[in-house]
Structures are given as structure tokens and as C-alpha cells.
Amino acid sequence: MxxxxxxxxxxxxxEHELAPGVGDGTPAPVANGYVHGYxxxxxxxxxxxxxxxxxxxxxxxxxxxxxxxxxxxxxxGAQTLHLVESSPGARITAIDxxxxxxxxxxxxxxxxxxxxxxxxxxxxxxxxxxxxGYFDHLFICFVLEHLPDPRRALTSLRRVLRPGGTxxxxxxxxxxxxxxxxxxxxxxVIGHQIRLQAAxxxxxxxxxxxxxxxxxxxxEDVAVRARTVYADSTRPGLVEGFxxxxxxxxxxxxxxxxxxxxxxxxxxxxxxIAGLHRAADGGGTFHYTFAKGHxxxxxxxxxxx
Amino acid sequence: MxxxxxxxxxxxxxEHELAPGVGDGTPAPVANGYVHGYxxxxxxxxxxxxxxxxxxxxxxxxxxxxxxxxxxxxxxGAQTLHLVESSPGARITAIDxxxxxxxxxxxxxxxxxxxxxxxxxxxxxxxxxxxxGYFDHLFICFVLEHLPDPRRALTSLRRVLRPGGTxxxxxxxxxxxxxxxxxxxxxxVIGHQIRLQAAxxxxxxxxxxxxxxxxxxxxEDVAVRARTVYADSTRPGLVEGFxxxxxxxxxxxxxxxxxxxxxxxxxxxxxxIAGLHRAADGGGTFHYTFAKGHxxxxxxxxxxx
Numbered sequence: 001m002x003x004x005x006x007x008x009x010x011x012x013x014x015e016h017e018l019a020p021g022v023g024d025g026t027p028a029p030v031a032n033g034y035v036h037g038y039x040x041x042x043x044x045x046x047x048x049x050x051x052x053x054x055x056x057x058x059x060x061x062x063x064x065x066x067x068x069x070x071x072x073x074x075x076x077g078a079q080t081l082h083l084v085e086s087s088p089g090a091r092i093t094a095i096d097x098x099x100x101x102x103x104x105x106x107x108x109x110x111x112x113x114x115x116x117x118x119x120x121x122x123x124x125x126x127x128x129x130x131x132x133g134y135f136d137h138l139f140i141c142f143v144l145e146h147l148p149d150p151r152r153a154l155t156s157l158r159r160v161l162r163p164g165g166t167x168x169x170x171x172x173x174x175x176x177x178x179x180x181x182x183x184x185x186x187x188x189v190i191g192h193q194i195r196l197q198a199a200x201x202x203x204x205x206x207x208x209x210x211x212x213x214x215x216x217x218x219x220e221d222v223a224v225r226a227r228t229v230y231a232d233s234t235r236p237g238l239v240e241g242f243x244x245x246x247x248x249x250x251x252x253x254x255x256x257x258x259x260x261x262x263x264x265x266x267x268x269x270x271x272x273i274a275g276l277h278r279a280a281d282g283g284g285t286f287h288y289t290f291a292k293g294h295x296x297x298x299x300x301x302x303x304x305x
Numbered sequence: 306m307x308x309x310x311x312x313x314x315x316x317x318x319x320e321h322e323l324a325p326g327v328g329d330g331t332p333a334p335v336a337n338g339y340v341h342g343y344x345x346x347x348x349x350x351x352x353x354x355x356x357x358x359x360x361x362x363x364x365x366x367x368x369x370x371x372x373x374x375x376x377x378x379x380x381x382g383a384q385t386l387h388l389v390e391s392s393p394g395a396r397i398t399a400i401d402x403x404x405x406x407x408x409x410x411x412x413x414x415x416x417x418x419x420x421x422x423x424x425x426x427x428x429x430x431x432x433x434x435x436x437x438g439y440f441d442h443l444f445i446c447f448v449l450e451h452l453p454d455p456r457r458a459l460t461s462l463r464r465v466l467r468p469g470g471t472x473x474x475x476x477x478x479x480x481x482x483x484x485x486x487x488x489x490x491x492x493x494v495i496g497h498q499i500r501l502q503a504a505x506x507x508x509x510x511x512x513x514x515x516x517x518x519x520x521x522x523x524x525e526d527v528a529v530r531a532r533t534v535y536a537d538s539t540r541p542g543l544v545e546g547f548x549x550x551x552x553x554x555x556x557x558x559x560x561x562x563x564x565x566x567x568x569x570x571x572x573x574x575x576x577x578i579a580g581l582h583r584a585a586d587g588g589g590t591f592h593y594t595f596a597k598g599h600x601x602x603x604x605x606x607x608x609x610x
Contacts, residue, residue, distance in 0.1 A: 173483065175483045175487070176481075176483055176592065178478065178480045178481055178510075178513060178594075179513065180513040180514050180517065182480070182510060182513075205483075205487060208483060208484065208485040208487075208590050208592065209485050209590070211537040211538070211539060211590055212485065212537070212538075212588045212589075212590065215538075215539075215588075216588075222539055223539060224535070224537060224539070224590075225535060226533040226534075226535035226592055228531040228533040228594055229531075230529065230530060230531035230596075232516040232517070232529060233516070233517075233520075234516060234520075234527055234528060234529070283517045283520075283521075284517075285513050285514070285516055285517065285529075287481065287513065287531055287594060289483075289533055289592060289594065291535075
């Protein structure tokens with residue numbers, strides 16, 4: 001399961017990704033590098049936030065024993081772990097563009113009692129090494145946000161999903177963030193992250209588009225629901241786990257790129273970050289909404305020219 | 306039950322309210338008029354949107370038979386109806402600042418089989434004609450958004466709530482709205498509504514403050530949860546009932562006030578409204594998040610000087 005192919009998508013949990021050579025109008029390859037590195041610390045951070053969000057995002061996603069599930073863009077395996085926990089007996093194939101991420105994912109599962117449930121594969125989602133209709137279910141989380149043409153990716157994936165099989169899509173939307181105390185400076189730094197991700201060919205506002213994308217890609221019985229994280233000082237674990245260590249940390253991680261791009265100066269950046277932190281202090285509140293979509297494949301998509 | 310007192314709060318369902326003489330720094334009276342009138346059509350509109358939202362907002366709110374419940378700012382009784390449906394046997398007292406609204410509320414209940422469950426009272430929430438600790442529960446929905454000092458109102462209400470009694474607060478937050486296709490023009494018209502409501506002494510962004518307000522008012526065991534409405538073309542009833550007939554209609558209803566205030570011109574207003582409508586067309590999506598808070602009164606609040 002170590003066959004290297006051209007990478008196309010790299011699932012990161014609300015992470016900015018600035019890959020060289022993207023945003024030039026060509027449709028496929030997005031992430032060939034990962035600017036924040038692949039350190040153990042980074043892997044642990046991604047894992048922590050996945051645990052915080054797991055109950056919210058994975059609720060309702062249970063695959064039958066024996067069914068074949070493809071996780072597209074598994075990254076370091078943070079969501080894979082929840083798939084295994086929720087669906088004992090399902091046969092999960094987890095693909096990613098990054099061999100480094102896959103190594104970390106394998107290491108995470110080394111001592112897991114159900115490690116045999118997962119097969120790992122480095123693969124390009126547009127050139128999957130599986131036959132037509134091989135999978136019963138597709139799971140794709142925090143991936144569409146990085147793709148220049150998410151509609152085309154969703155259409156392409158239908159080839160390996162059997163007729164009647166399901167797809168589950170989870171994405172964030174940075175435009176959903178609102179907080180108390182409100183702060184124009186804080187809204188501005190979020191805006192810089194959105195702009196940076198757009199410049200890299202992605203879309204940090206893709207959550208609001210999950211339904212129209214699934215519909216345009218030819219899926220049926222499309223049902224999207226909002227899953228909102230709300231944290232205030234009566235829930236300190238969520239403030240720490242989500243507001244600080246997930247959302248603010250994600251924004252802070254793009255500081256150098258934002259400054260290098262000239263979107264703003266250091267002083268106003270720091271003011272914005274301070275504004276975000278006030279939403280995590282006593283008396284502050286923070287909201288963020290994810291989209292979770294579910295749909296059915298009516299049959300193979302027509303081949304694109 | 307017709308005793309008229311000085312009005313102080315007037316519950317409207319996500320409605321703008323521009324009352325003369327407010328926003329001048331004095332704490333109490335807010336709504337002495339209701340700019341959109343009290344027509345049957347208006348009452349029906351408020352009722353329709355309350356029905357659409359009822360399942361979302363009233364879930365989990367059930368009061369025991371025999372318990373005394375005060376609904377603060379009942380308006381035309383749209384929420385009162387759901388309280389009665391959810392809590393048969395609870396003794397509900399519904400107060401409002403507006404005698405006209407109360408008349409419409411009574412008319413709504415004229416043929417209701419459980420009309421005897423509700424007593425109607427025109428009253429000022431700062432001068433309630435009830436003894437200390439008279440009520441077991443308080444219910445307050447879409448009211449804080451209209452008050453210049455919602456913390457003071459919440460503190461004042463503790464006098465009539467018995468120690469150990471609960472308060473339930475539901476508010477919207479117009480800063481929570483996001484939609485596809487995104488539109489700067491549409492965001493601008495929402496901003497004009499927020500500004501207009503602020504000029505009238507209210508706060509259309511109060512949803513994000515419900516937890517800190519309840520805590521500052523001295524309540525304990527404060528728990529606030531986000532309740533997000535999400536509508537897309539796979540749910541046409543929700544698009545019609547919420548996106549179009551509740552949210553966009555609410556924004557459209559303040560057009561003349563916004564133009565009179567000079568916040569924008571007619572052309573850009575119309576562009577913004579058109580942008581909002583695109584979120585209700587095929588392929589469009591719309592999100593809005595309410596805050597629902599629950600807390601316990603530890604005992605009577607110290608009297609203010």
C-alpha cells in the first residue's frame with residue numbers, strides 16, 4: 001500500500017495550504033507541499049482538534065461491517081481514527097497525496113487494536129487505482145476547501161462508488177465565524193486567511209457550497225446540515241480545544257504568509273489576533289459552522305472529455 | 306388582565322423596531338410604537354415564521370403541569386402558542402408592552418382548546434405587578450435585542466423568579482448570516498439593518514452575548530447552545546419559510562428607514578436585496594444562527610440603587 005502517485009489533494013484540518021504552482025487555472029494538482037511541516041507537534045495538534053470536533057462531525061456516520069469505505073484525503077489519520085471507532089468491521093481504505101502524512105497516519109495506528117481495518121494508499125483522487133463501483137461509501141473531510149475545482153473532484157469520485165453507494169462530505173466555512181466581543185481587526189485577519197487560501201487555488205468558504213456542489217456533480221438525495229461549534233467560558237475545554245487550539249492556531253499559522261503577501265502589516269495582524277483571543281477570554285464567545293453533506297450515487301458519471 | 310402600564314419591551318420576531326426617544330442613554334423604555342403596524346397580515350407573517358422555527362427553537366423547553374411560567378414580551382402570541390403546545394398544564398402569564406399586540410394574541414387564542422392556560426398582561430418588565438419569587442420559570446424570546454441595557458433587564462427579572470427557578474432566553478444574531486452565492490451588496494444591507502437597530506438602542510448582534518449577559522445578571526448554571534437554521538434548495542419549505550419570508554422579509558421591511566437614515570441609496574439597497582434573494586434561488590444556500598440560553602436563579606438579586 002505504498003505505491004506513490006501524483007498527488008492531488010491533501011486533507012488538512014482547517015489548515016491553510018500554500019502550494020507552489022497552484023491557482024494558475026490548471027485543474028488538478030493542488031498540494032505538493034505542506035508549509036507547516038510534518039512534525040510530531042503538528043500531528044498532535046491536528047489530532048487534538050479532531051478529537052474536540054469528533055462528536056460533532058462524526059455523529060450519524062456509521063458504516064456496516066464488511067462495507068468498503070474510501071476516505072479521500074486522510075492526512076495524518078485523525079478522522080480515520082474516528083471512522084474506525086464508529087464503524088468497527090468496515091473495511092476502510094485511506095488515501096492521501098502526501099507520503100509523509102501517510103507515514104504519520106500509519107504510526108498513529110501502529111498499536112491500535114483494529115489497525116487491520118485500514119489500508120493506506122498514496123494516490124491522486126483523479127487517478128484512483130480502483131475499479132468502477134469498488135466502494136460502497138466515500139468519506140471526504142476538509143479536502144474540497146483545497147481544490148480549485150471541487151465539483152470536478154466530486155464527479156470524478158463517482159467512478160469508484162457503486163450505484164446506490166453514499167458520499168459523506170464535511171467542510172468548514174471561515175465566513176461562519178462570529179464572536180464576542182466583536183472586532184473588526186479580528187474579522188480582518190480571518191479575511192486575510194480566506195484571501196491567502198483563495199490565492200492558493202482553494203476556498204475557505206466552501207462549506208456553504210457543499211449542497212450545490214454535490215448536486216452539480218450528479219449525486220442524488222443530497223442532504224446537507226449545519227453543525228455549529230459554540231464555545232464560551234462555561235465550556236472551558238471547548239474554548240481551549242476549539243477556539244484557541246483549533247481556530248486561532250490555524251489563523252496564527254499563516255501569519256508569515258499573510259505578511260509576505262503584503263495583505264497587512266505586523267501591527268494590524270497582531271491587533272487582529274489579540275481580538276480573536278478576547279473571544280476566548282472570560283466573557284467571550286465564539287461560533288463556527290461546519291457543513292456535513294450526505295448523498296447517493298445514482299450510477300457512474302459520464303466520462304469527461 | 307388589561308391593566309395598562311408603561312411599556313418597556315416588545316417582543317418581535319427578528320423585527321426591526323424604531324421607537325422614538327430611545328437611544329438617549331436612559332435605561333428603561335424602549336418600544337412605545339411598532340413601525341410596521343399591527344395588521345392581520347403582519348400578525349400572520351409573524352406567526353408563519355414562528356411555526357417554521359418552532360421545532361428548532363422550542364425543542365427541549367417543556368414546563369411541568371402546574372408550574373408558573375412568565376413569558377416576557379409575548380407580542381402577538383406566536384411563541385406563546387408553542388409554549389402552550391409544549392407544556393400542557395403549565396400556567397402561562399404572557400406580558401407585553403403593546404396593548405394592540407396583546408389584543409391580537411388574545412384573538413389568536415380565542416378558539417384554542419387550552420386558552421384558559423394563558424393569562425395576558427400589559428406590563429413593563431422593570432415594574433412587574435407580581436410578588437417576589439412568584440414564577441417558577443421565565444421565557445424571553447427576541448426581546449433582549451431591543452433593549453438598551455439587557456443585562457439590567459435580566460437582573461431585574463430575577464425578582465419575580467423563585468430561587469432555583471429557570472430562565473430561558475432565545476435571541477438571533479444578524480452577524481451569523483452567511484450565504485451562497487456570497488455578495489458584498491447583500492452583506493451591506495444586513496449591516497444597514499444592524500446599524501438601524503443600534504441607532505434605536507437595540508442590538509441585532511445580541512445572540513453572541515446571551516451567555517455573558519446571563520452570567521453578569523447573576524444567574525447560575527448558565528448553558529447556551531447555538532441553534533442554526535440552514536436552508537437550501539433541497540428544503541424548499543425552509544427556503545420559503547425562513548430565508549425568504551422571515552429573514553429577507555425582515556430586512557426588506559426596514560428599507561424606508563434605512564433610506565431615510567441616509568445609510569445608502571435606493572440602487573445599492575436594491576442590489577443588496579437582489580443578492581439576498583439569490584441565496585434563496587436554486588443553487589443558493591443560507592445560514593442563520595440563534596442562541597438559546599438556559600440558567601438558574603440563585604435567589605433574589607440585590608436591589609439596584
